[in-house]
Amino acid sequence: MIDKKPYYITTAIAYTSGKPHIGNTYEAVLADAIARFKRQEGYDVFFQTGTDEHGQKIELKAADAGITPKEFVDNVSGQIKDIWDLMGTSYDKFIRTTDDYHEAQVQKIFKKLYDQGDIYKSEYEGMYCTPCESFWTESQLVDGKCPDCGREVKPAKEEAYFFKMSKYADRLIEHINTHPEFIQPVSRKNEMMNNFLLPGLQDLCVSRTSFKWGIPVSFDERHVVYVWLDALTNYITGIGYDADGNSTEQYGKYWPADLHLIGKDIIRFHTIYWPIFLMALGEPLPKQVFGHPWLLQGNGKMSKSKGNVLYADTLVDFFGVDAVRYFVLHEMPFENDGVITWELMVERLNSDLANTLGNLVNRTISMSNKYFGGVVENKNVCEDVDADLKAVVTSTKDKVVGKMNELRVADAMTEIFNLFKRCNKYIDETMPWALAKDEDKKDRLATVLYNLVEGITIGAILLESFMPETSEKVLAQLSSEKRDLDALAEFGGYVSGTKVTEKPEILFARLDVNEVMAKVEEMFPPVADEEPAKEEEPVMELEIKEEITIDDFAKCQFAVGEIIACEAVKKSKKLLCSQVKIGNQVKQIVSGIRSTYSPEDMVGKKVMVLVNLKPATLAGVESQGMILCAEDAEGKLAIMTPESNMPSGAEIC
RNA sequence: GGCGAGAUAGCUCAGCUGGCUAGAGCACACGGUUCAUACCCGUGGUGUCGAGGGUUCAAGUCCCCCUCUCGCUACCA
Secondary structure, eight states, X not given: OOOOOEEEEEEOOEETTSOOOHHHHHHHHHHHHHHHHHHHTTOEEEEEEEEEOOSHXXXXXXXXXXXXXXXXXXXXXXXXXXXXXXXXXXXXXXXXXXXXXHHHHHHHHHHHHHHTXXXXXXXXXXXXXXXXXXXXXXXXXXXTBXXXXXXXXXXXXXXXXXXXXXXXXXXXXXXXHHOTTXXXXXXXXXXXXXXXIXXXXXXXXXXXXXXXXXXXXXXXXXXXXXXXXXXXXHHHHTTTOOTTXXXXXXXXXXXXXXXXXXXXXXXHIIIIIHHXXXXXXXXXXXXXXXXXXXXXXXXXXXXXGGTOOOOHHHHHXXXXXXXXXXXXXXXXXXXXXEEEOHHHHHHHIIIIIIIIIIHHHHHHHHHHHHHHTTEEOOOOOOOHHHHHHXXXXXXXXXXXXXXXXXXXXHHHHHHHHHXXXXXXXXXXXXXXXXXXXXXXXXXXXXHHHHXXXXXXHHHHHHHTTTOHHHHHHHHHHHTOOOOOGGGGGSSOOSOTTEEOOSSOOOSSOOOOHHHHHHHHHHHSOSSOOHHHHHHHSOOOOOOOOOOXXXXXXXXXXXXXXXXXXXXXOTTOSSOEEEEEEETTEEEEEEESOTTTOOHHHHTTOEEEEETTOOOEEETXXXXXXXXXXXXXXXXXXXXXXXXXXXXXXXXXX
């Protein structure tokens, strides 16, 4: 036996803060399709996925639930694994960042990097966002809120360890420039270069003291390792990396990874921080990082508060596993976000799965039974029309391989369905029912049916990576034997004289759009049902600031102001510039509220203004005060207005 | 504001280094067929290829400019 070439593919590890929706599940299915295909191509594939389980957010959620963080993540990690299993993902390893070997290695890695001077101790001072576990500088804040999630941040100062990113930046730039395939799609490469690498990298904070639920720094127990050094290293610890140089044989075989499959939101961490960590460890870099786009829901983004979040298991109940795999793989383009709606799913199911594929299999088997008692024999009575059918069928394999090499999974599937469509056309061209009426054409009829069964067999084998259950069902109904991928460029592998099933099972039943929509309406009533309702009115955490005296407060002068004019600030996306009448003076105030309010909304409003704030220039426009707003967790704003009508200039105290 | 991507049939999108009458899928209409899950096959579009200029024998395809959308990023009192 020749040694098979190794192929190591990973997904991002899923954060165990809650049940994954269909958008998260997509990544696992996509990785699975690629992994299965590589196996079919003859690679020795190792497919790793798993869960990321540390952090303050989980510590807090567990506390809310009244259980330990470990109990919490055990539960959620289990849910995630169940969904991956439900979707038929063929992972070889499901790693958890709470696994002991992982924790041990992360500690060793941290120590090693510290000892060699890449990690140093310093102090972090800035604004901290608890849910995001991120520090921000004042200048990064959005309206004084976390720029990622829009929630409250609190000033914090803590001793922390930092990683010297800048030290490796030049090497990374060189690597990215000389390996154009490293970041996919390429448009992401430019974003990374222009926004981060070329302007200069900042050192990355790699430890925290503000919470406990993490991997302790071995030589400084007050610190836990910060998320990225913990999470990213799963790709090597999972296959047996050892920081002391005693890595396993498995590690030697599979590292560097061939493909890290990740969401486009974490490209930065995988194409900048991760390669630099690896450089520091003296390990080779992964060959490719693919930041796939998102799967969105048609009518607005999925959100728990809207109660319209699609979960894989819900969809599987409606359509079945393979249909759901088909939807997510087929509707996801390569570079732009894909859209998924119930109507679209029903359409795909009916049109592609039921009509084109299911019906083709069904009619072919049905004819074999009707005309030959189910026995499929190649009588070799060929006609000209056969040539094109055979050409299409035998060329599909290479087309699929080509698309898969470019990670164009949706296009690869389209090629397979083109094969099935060609088979349907062949039936019309040859008209078996007409041949059946003529006893002299018996052998021709047999040949036609043989060609069909052979064509479908090849298509079904190619389908295995994408829709494994369906592939197996079709082959079983046709009594076909599996073949190697290479054999699929040859026509005629089906064993002549084989008997197909007598009673073909319907592969995909057609669904009525209206009925489906009616059920969906029931499941997602306009107003959210019990669980989302509970989450709809969350209480926000308020960070208690230092106590002040009444004198401190008296320094701030608040008053009622009336917006008499308002316009958008041209040079900015978020700013509005308002003319605010306060008593007999008019102040120009710039506010970052365009996300919620349009200029027209603002005019005429009575608002609460901080009057005696030192003027500042924002996006080139002077602002002479501050309009006060409340903000929720999703960044929605509400302007503070007097409860009953008050004159402009009325002091608020 | 910086960088980048995009704007093509009712919908979702292909159209590489410029070249004959601009394509696919879905939807729709009509015709054919009946083996089959009312399915399959065929036929059908007057599409200002976002607007306007330019280069060229020739531009959806290159250049300039404008409008709009999106992504990353910065500012955001």
